Amino acid sequence: MSDARTDDVKFDEQALVRKANRQDLRFAIVGFVVLVLAMATLMALVIDFMIDGIPRISWEFLTSYPSRRPQQAGILSAWVGSTLVMLTTAALAVPVGVAAGIYLEEYAPKNWMTDVIEINVTNLAGVPSIIYGLLALGLFVYGLRLGQTVLVAGLTLALLILPIIIVATREALRSIPLEIREAAYGLGADKWQAIWMYLLPAARPGILTGAIVGMSRAIGETAPIITIGALSFIAFLPPAPVSASFPFVSFDWLNSPFTVMPIQMFNWISRPQAGFHVAAAATGVILLAMTLLMNGLAIYIRYRIRRGAK
């Protein structure tokens, strides 16, 4: 064939194939082992919490306030606080995040300004959560004199999960099949009508997934809440959102001091008494259940979307 003789380049084919298969097998085993280790760690974590914490969960636990005595401590103020903060966060983050996502995906021209906005969104997604806490401390708590309240917590967490919602909205819009878009515009709709009446509904599952993931993140966030100064010995509840007299709905709870579950958990972990550690584990079980459920729900919705698209 050429001047480099075949004898020089001879190789043992069978041996090579055997060696190759061994190499592939070895790597497959290594990969599998790493996988098993990762899953084992997750299992260990969940089981550890369940063992430590489940016995402690009881009706009293859910309806008592924190106490100096480990046996009487409960998470009433914590889970109520978490619920109120989550409501605020959702109410703020979802509309703004979806709006921003719509703009970036449907309206934004390809110029430097859009680039700047996109870089910012990506950067903000990677900013440590504690920095958001510092921002809130300087801007909301002291700058705007809003104090250490539910509203500020909601604002902080909303800013934190905003990038998640924006990205989810964009991806959801991007994956709408061309036929739906063409049909909407073909009917004579203008841009906003097409979005509001046709595209947003089509993107709803994707956006929902993003919102769930965002909320799941927010419910477990501790650092920014610590920074804005949520106290953890709150032995009262924020004012109720409903009242017996006119106007029947109140927003006073937004201005109230509060605590949330991860804070309560952190506080109990930091105490020396083992009894508090158990209470922390119990809180952890509830938190884990909620986040695993929410993430699982998001994964399920995403699976259904993909199946529906086929």
Add this chain to the structure above:
Amino acid sequence: MDAMTDAPGSATDNPAKALEGPVRARINKLSFFYGEKQALFDVSFPIYDRKVTAMIGPSGCGKSTLLRAMNRMHDLYAGNRYAGEIILYPEAINIVSSQVDPMLVRLKIGMVFQKPNPFPKSIYDNVASGLWVRGIKKKAVVDERVEAVLKQAALWNEVKDRLSTSAYGLSGGQQQRLCIARALAPEPEMILLDEPTSALDPIATARIEELVSELASMVTIVIVTHNMQQAARISNFTAFMHLGQMAEFAPTEKIFTNPDDKRTQDYITGRFG
């Protein structure tokens, strides 16, 4: 390479066959299934050693499927199944048998793809890859071989001063010649070309056709092409495929001037395709 004297089973009614020489591979009642769907139906024809065999036919006739069966490319994707045999000589092994490791087949039979697909590495590294994975690492040997095949591919003069630059810096035609050199480097017993010029401009196409003609006397070549004129120009034998079946196999001249099968006749004259 030793000449193969074994040519079992080929029809001896045609005295001209003696001029065709030994058989390198024999496709014997080969069928292929993508899952439930059958794509090849009892295909049989020989591949003559150091000749160019072309496979032509309308889209969907199975020519690419057949080509990719010859180096077990289908094994990369789940659900595919072979029936029948492709016997490779002189080893006399059935390369589509499940007992035969696909990698073994690919060590013997190389492939060049429709769209040039050089690795994200330097020109030198691309050509040397085939040698390295076979354990041939001595620099002197590899250097010599790389130069030799690049010369064969008529690429050496264009790249000899930039062997360490990225292969993506080459034009489409050059990249395809690089891929041919890459496939040649480990001296395979056979090279499969899957529509190698369909993504190239006419000038690049002409150069590659020239290359194939030159290589023919040294390597056994099987080429799939949808360009009839190309098949007529460069191949010694042509197989016309239609709807997964082998409609006709004959020396190229006969296929294009005096085919036996009506389907071949219709395709050649442009009735369909």
Add this chain to the structure above:
Amino acid sequence: MTVSSRDDAPLRYGSYVAAKSFLRRRAIIAHVMRVLLFLAAALSVFITGAIVYILLYDTVLFFQQVSIISFLTDTEWTPVFENPKFGIITLVSGTLMTTFIGLLFAVPAGTVLSIYLSEFARPVMRETIKPILELLAGVPTVAFGYFALFFLTPIFQMFIPELRGFNLLVPGIVIGIMILPYIVSVAEDAMRAVPDSLREGAYALGFTRFQTAVKVVIPGAFSGVTAAYILGMSRAVGETMVVAIAAGQQARIAFNPLEGAATITAYIVQISLGDLPHNSLAYLTIFAAGLTLFLMTMAFNLLAFWLRRKYREVY
């Protein structure tokens, strides 16, 4: 308009035209919405600006009382002592140490796992594993902190008796576990973006699956894989609760992973838990520390962003 409202009126195509007033209103709504949507998007720029402003403002106040030189070169961090020292190197060393340990674990594991998912695993397996990794990523950090302090540290102490109750080793490993899903997700995405034609070329030449992954796919996905590592690093640097719970509060130059040390993030938590008067020097330190942290992560994020853009362009 000439459309009749009677059911049996014959359809007259071309006769229904929208009223001018409707079109005008529609245009106004469209314009208003566009402005509102733009403001929502521009908010992200405003947030970044606000972060930078708040951090800078208080850091400037801080540097009015403490020299930058001593901030960068002092080797102790004792803000509440009689003679306070503000050497940020101590906190940075704690952060870098835990990050380093985390990467030591997560980079090899993450690379192996993403190669496995992208090149070896069957689709069914891939679709099962990826959700599990997502669930792992969704576990609250405070839970990981509990896990590190009460479960892992005692276990590790059985094998390493010199390991203190508060140390850097265990939080480091836990951080590695936490960033694993991020690294795998980004790296695997990058690898899947490498076109199949390259893989087929490799297999046709006689490459093994492993050789194809290492010699063809990874070089092809190189910038994306690097971006994955950098993003993981950024996440590790910013991690707060695990270190706040399990690494201790001692601010020192951290060489020994068997002892505890404060990280930037743990320090900020420590001060926030206390009752420092607003605008006291110690209060201002958290902003100086925060700015340091922000600059570090922003550098990483921008680098990763640029790298990901680069690999998207190649294909």
